Amino acid sequence: MNVIVCQLVVAAALTLGAGTAAAAPVPDQTATTVTVNFAAKTVKSGTSVTFAGKVDPASAARTVWLQRNDAGAWRTIGTARTARAAYKVTIKPAKVRTDRYRVVAPGTAKANTGISRTTTVTVRAATVVRGNPKAFAFMYPGRARWNPCTPIGYRVNLTQATSGALTDVKGALARITAVNGLRFAYRGTTNVMPGGRNDTYPGDTQLVVAWGRPGKDTSVIPVGAAGQGGGSTSSVYTRSGTTAWQVVEGYAVLNSTMRFAPGFGAGPKTGLQGTRGQLLMHEIGHAVGLGHPKIKDKWEIMYPTMTRKPAVYGKGDQVGLRALGTGAGCLYARDPSRPS
């Protein structure tokens, strides 16, 4: 077992060993190898990162330096002592960017300097959730929701979609799952067009996401709207035998004549505001049971107008979504509280 004798969180860069550590190798000395436990890592802002590995040879404790590459120069930002060859250094990188790191074991009387491979750490901005937790509403009478205890099979009609559309659909669904636990199972592409000539779902499909032209391919998108989401419901039971309403088939149809910026960023400053990701999160939000909040709060994805903002479900959206997710309990076609 390796005993770690030193573990430190670095608050400020140390001056020790700034610059390169590569001393000229001394002939007839042993080469030093330094391992490090990862090649690349992505973390959220505010998360600690631990560099760990082994130094060989390390018959006695050796010092190691953790170095970061700042504009081409290696700068020591932390140190540790090895114990039975093992070292560990923990840092909390603050800046949202990708940095290169390496671990150096400076030379001793018997061994040359050793340098690990270079590793990268990418720091992503932590997601900021904004808005009013009271700004949410439900879409269907009886607060109908999907059964959270079975996956929702979905297909995507990409006939009129632009590139990257499927990635954004999956991204929007993953954002719902992250909030309320609803599970979605991708069944493939389809030619089904909700509100169009071919609107019969395959047996494995309960949700269809499609792009179409309002009035031409589909009747569900109101004139001038960017899209529409909805579904149909059925009377079911909760575990205790109370009557409830379940969404059994849903759709999100997007206006293919409006080309939104892809992804989930804030979107462009001019032209169509918002992103395809935001629009998908809104229309699929309807399909899973959210309506437009009465409280006008533009931080909510369910705000009825596309706005320039990062596509993140707002505080109100999240309260509403959680009431429609796994926490609300399974739904049953037959009353499970009565013997059959």
Ligand SMILES: [Zn+2]
């Ligand atoms: Zn809407």
